Amino acid sequence: MRCTQDWTLVTSDAVSFEISRIPDRTRMKKAQNLTDLAKEHVAITKTVSRPPESLLP
DSSP states (O other), rough: OOSSOOOOOOEEHHHHHHHHTSHHHHHHHHHHHHTTTTTTEEETTTTTTTTTGGOOO
């Protein structure tokens, strides 16, 4: 079954940091190109930095 929901590509400073650690320059550039397509930038806050499980209802 294909996903039928609308998705929004997001990025963050954490994503940028992790991409900057990719040792292979070609792979790093490909990852950077993907983040260029992101529609939103998620700011890192205390709420966001909590474990993901704590954000679930």
